[in-house]
Amino acid sequence: MDVTLLLDMVIGGLIMGGLYALIAVGLSLQYGVARVLNVSHGEFIMLGAFATYSLYTLFGINPLLSLVISGPLVLMIGFVIHMTLFQRLRSSSKSMAAFEGNSLLAAFGLLFIIQNAALLVYGPDIKGYSYLDNTVNLFEALFAANRLVALLFAVVIGVTFYLFLVRTRLGKGIRAAAQDMNTAQLMGVNIRRVLGLCFGLGALMAGIAGSLMSMIFEITPQMGLPYTIIAIIAVVLGGLGNILGSLVGGLILGLIGNIVMYIHPGLSLIAYYILFLLLLLVKPTGILGK
Amino acid sequence: MDSVGRTIPKRFLSLVLLFLALILFAAAPRYASPYHIIQLTSIFMYIVLTVSWAVFSGPTQYMSLASAAFFGIGIYISAILGKVLFLPVVIGLGGLISFLLALLVGLSSLRLRGMYFTIFTFGLSELIRHFVLWWEVNETGTVGRWVVGVNPKVVYYVMLIIVLMTLAAAYIIKRSKFGLALRSIGESEEAADHIGINVNAVKIITFAISTFFMGAAGAIMATRWTYIDPSIAFNPLFSFMPVLMAIFGGIGHIYGQILGAAVLTLLADVLLTKFPYYYMLLYGIILVSVIVFLPQGVIGLEGKVKGLWKGELAK
Numbered sequence: 001m002d003v004t005l006l007l008d009m010v011i012g013g014l015i016m017g018g019l020y021a022l023i024a025v026g027l028s029l030q031y032g033v034a035r036v037l038n039v040s041h042g043e044f045i046m047l048g049a050f051a052t053y054s055l056y057t058l059f060g061i062n063p064l065l066s067l068v069i070s071g072p073l074v075l076m077i078g079f080v081i082h083m084t085l086f087q088r089l090r091s092s093s094k095s096m097a098a099f100e101g102n103s104l105l106a107a108f109g110l111l112f113i114i115q116n117a118a119l120l121v122y123g124p125d126i127k128g129y130s131y132l133d134n135t136v137n138l139f140e141a142l143f144a145a146n147r148l149v150a151l152l153f154a155v156v157i158g159v160t161f162y163l164f165l166v167r168t169r170l171g172k173g174i175r176a177a178a179q180d181m182n183t184a185q186l187m188g189v190n191i192r193r194v195l196g197l198c199f200g201l202g203a204l205m206a207g208i209a210g211s212l213m214s215m216i217f218e219i220t221p222q223m224g225l226p227y228t229i230i231a232i233i234a235v236v237l238g239g240l241g242n243i244l245g246s247l248v249g250g251l252i253l254g255l256i257g258n259i260v261m262y263i264h265p266g267l268s269l270i271a272y273y274i275l276f277l278l279l280l281l282v283k284p285t286g287i288l289g290k
Numbered sequence: 291m292d293s294v295g296r297t298i299p300k301r302f303l304s305l306v307l308l309f310l311a312l313i314l315f316a317a318a319p320r321y322a323s324p325y326h327i328i329q330l331t332s333i334f335m336y337i338v339l340t341v342s343w344a345v346f347s348g349p350t351q352y353m354s355l356a357s358a359a360f361f362g363i364g365i366y367i368s369a370i371l372g373k374v375l376f377l378p379v380v381i382g383l384g385g386l387i388s389f390l391l392a393l394l395v396g397l398s399s400l401r402l403r404g405m406y407f408t409i410f411t412f413g414l415s416e417l418i419r420h421f422v423l424w425w426e427v428n429e430t431g432t433v434g435r436w437v438v439g440v441n442p443k444v445v446y447y448v449m450l451i452i453v454l455m456t457l458a459a460a461y462i463i464k465r466s467k468f469g470l471a472l473r474s475i476g477e478s479e480e481a482a483d484h485i486g487i488n489v490n491a492v493k494i495i496t497f498a499i500s501t502f503f504m505g506a507a508g509a510i511m512a513t514r515w516t517y518i519d520p521s522i523a524f525n526p527l528f529s530f531m532p533v534l535m536a537i538f539g540g541i542g543h544i545y546g547q548i549l550g551a552a553v554l555t556l557l558a559d560v561l562l563t564k565f566p567y568y569y570m571l572l573y574g575i576i577l578v579s580v581i582v583f584l585p586q587g588v589i590g591l592e593g594k595v596k597g598l599w600k601g602e603l604a605k
Contacts, residue, residue: 037405088582098585100405101353105537106581108530112574120571225526229416232409240405266424273417280410281398 007141009258015147017254018154019209023227024234024250025161025243026205032241033178033198035096036086036103040111041231042224044074044203046118048210049219056129063131063215064149070211071204078203081110082196090195111224118221128218150212157208158247165243174198178241206231226269233276239286249286315450319443327446329559331514334449335507336535336551338456341544342503343532345460346496348541349472353408355529356395359415360388360501362523364508366422369435369518377440381448381509388505389498396494403479412529419524426520434519437512448510456503460544463496472496538580540589549588 023045030038051070055061061069086103093099132146165171176184177194185191209227213219234253238245256275257268279286319327339357347354364384371380399410426433463469471492474482483489512518531554539550557576561569584590 037409085578085582089585092582092585097351097404101408102581102585104353104408105530105534106578108534109574109577109581112570112577116568116571116574120567229413232413236409266427269420270417270424273413273420276413277410277417280402280406280413284402284406 004141005262009262010255011141011143011151013255013258014251015143015151015254016258017251018151018158019213019250020230020234020254021158021247021250022154022205022209022212023231024238024246024253025158026202026209027228027231028202028235028238028241028243028246029174029198029205030202031235032243032246033174034082034086034195034202035100035181036082036107036199037100037232038107038110038199038202039104039228040107040114040224041202041206042226042228043111043114043118044078044206044224045210045213045227046219046221046224047074047077047114048207049214049223050118050122050127050210050221051207052211052214053127053129053219056131063211064153067153067208067211070207074207075200075204077200079196079200081203082199083192085110086199087192087196115221115224122221124221126218126220129214131215144216146215150216153212154209157205161205162244162247170194170197175243178243229269230272233272236276236284237279237286242286245286252287312454316447319446324442327442328514329556331442331446331449331511332559333552333555334446334453335511336531336555337453337548338449338503338507339528339532340535340539340547340551341456341460342500344536344541344544344547345463345500346472346493347533348536348547349464349469349476350493350496351476352403352493353533354411354497355408355526355533356411356415356501357504357532358524358526358528359411359418360392360504361508361511361528362415362418362422362520362525363388363391364505364510365512365515365518365523366435367505368509368512369437372438372513377444377448377510377513381452381506384509385502385506388501388508392498392501393494396497400490400494412526415524415526415529419520422524423520434517437516437518439516440510440513442514445510445514449507452503452506452510457544457548459499459503463499464544468492468496534577534580537587538584540587543589546587546589553588 023041026044027038027041030036030041048070051073052063052066055066055069056063085106089102089106090099093102132149133144135142136145136148165175173184173189173194174197176187176189177191177198181191181195184194210219217223230253231250234249235246237249237252238247253272253275256271260268260271315330318330322330339361343354343357346352364381364387367384367387368380371383375383395411395414399407402410423433426435463472471482471487474485474487475489475493479489508523512523515522532551535550535554536547537550538554539548540546554576558569558573561572565572
């Protein structure tokens with residue numbers, strides 16, 4: 001195997017892995033901390049992608065700059081959804097297991113609502129725009145500039161979020177809630193706000209990933225579900241509730257997917273599932289789990 | 291538990307009611323319009339999916355999201371073998387292969403509890419969907435398949451028979467020692483194990499039995515749709531809808547599950563004809579509302595509106 005192909009695979013894998021890592025961290029916040037297995041996670045990716053697409057095609061706003069608008073927007077949507085819908089379910093469910101089941105079903109309803117609202121607004125056609133699509137030569141391996149920019153942004157946002165989680169008081173509250181919701185509450189963490197924020201931040205991560213993806217891929221209102229599933233797999237890979245594990249899980253999935261793509265295009269999603277099912281059967285606590 | 295003296299007349303009443311309903315439905319093709327026959331067939335299909343889902347997932351609290359996998363397998367059996375084999379054989383095979391796959395799934399997922407089981411079953415049905423799609427694109431060259439059509443009345447009667455079999459199986463399992471074992475697993479699996487229940491065997495066998503009916507229903511439904519592809523056959527809706535229908539009606543009661551399936555199927559039908567553009571959006575809103583406002587189901591309202599249901603429906 002020559003160096004160019006190897007580089008092609010690794011950097012290509014890292015680009016996908018970086019985006020997957022963002023999505024997976026988002027879902028990890030929603031499931032690991034807020035206990036909502038959000039099957040509508042991919043719809044927030046789609047929302048971010050379409051927000052950026054609209055801002056670019058209608059107002060000519062730079063896609064990277066549009067993150068400043070689309071980010072807070074999805075954050076607010078996520079926060080409000082959690083404060084109204086999921087808080088209500090949390091207080092009405094008899095046990096945590098009942099809440100997890102109910103919130104999964106409610107999230108499935110959300111998937112329908114968001115996806116079909118987008119279908120009504122944008123129609124079912126595939127959309128896209130070109131931005132920074134000139135190729136860059138990295139040691140003989142060719143990459144579109146927008147992919148490298150997306151990787152850079154994913155890394156910067158990932159690191160920023162990591163620092164937020166580890167260094168700030170609010171980040172500490174989130175980590176405490178991830179370990180034990182009730183004890184965290186006893187220690188003075190405002191659990192309602194932290195859980196709402198986690199759900200909102202999860203939506204934000206998905207939205208940012210969606211915005212970055214819209215530079216690279218074509219987008220449709222139905223693009224979300226496969227990404228949701230990739231996020232679920234990455235989160236299980238890193239261990240449910242382990243926020244940093246999901247970062248690693250996303251990166252690994254991106255690399256594996258890219259390698260499988262070279263062997264047989266179209267098989268990467270199936271490779272994810274097989275990896276996922278095997279992992280659940282052999283080590284359901286995830287690769288970093290105890 | 292009711293005392294014996296109270297249950298006998300009620301059981302007799304519900305038997306009479308069931309018998310009357312059976313005559314009504316058996317004679318339906320004589321007086322109902324073709325449209326209503328097709329509508330009833332859809333309702334029956336969802337009753338089969340909902341009741342058979344609840345046979346396992348209701349008492350044990352293991353939420354399975356693999357209904358679409360077993361239903362879709364029935365559909366594909368019908369598409370592949372419908373041209374060469376007799377209809378009853380095809381339907382039986384659809385059920386049998388679902389049953390065998392469920393045995394395999396059950397055996398491999400024994401260690402998984404709670405949400406892990408749910409995620410596993412969801413992943414499984416998505417894996418099958420993508421695998422079939424990949425297979426069709428790369429090996430057969432076409433995504434969709436044509437299924438030999440069957441007279442709608444025949445489809446209706448076959449579905450009616452599958453409904454009756456499902457209801458009978460659900461009732462027998464619920465009333466037997468088996469059902470009691472399932473409920474004790476749902477309450478505490480360790481305790482059930484300690485009092486001598488073979489927890490694994492009970493779980494796997496019930497799970498497999500419940501999927502037999504899903505596969506059979508898929509095999510006959512395919513003949514009505516005539517064109518199928520992986521995204522129709524393994525639509526995640528077929529996994530989620532039975533859960534929502536059971537919750538909407540009331541998970542703990544067979545009549546609640548029937549009610550939920552019937553009402554939500556009819557509602558979808560009405561929305562589809564009245565608001566073709568907003569149908570999916572409205573349906574999503576209804577799904578969320580069901581979870582938020584009726585977590586105990588319509589039957590759960592019984593306590594609040596006491597006396598209304600009691601005489602005729604409580605068993």
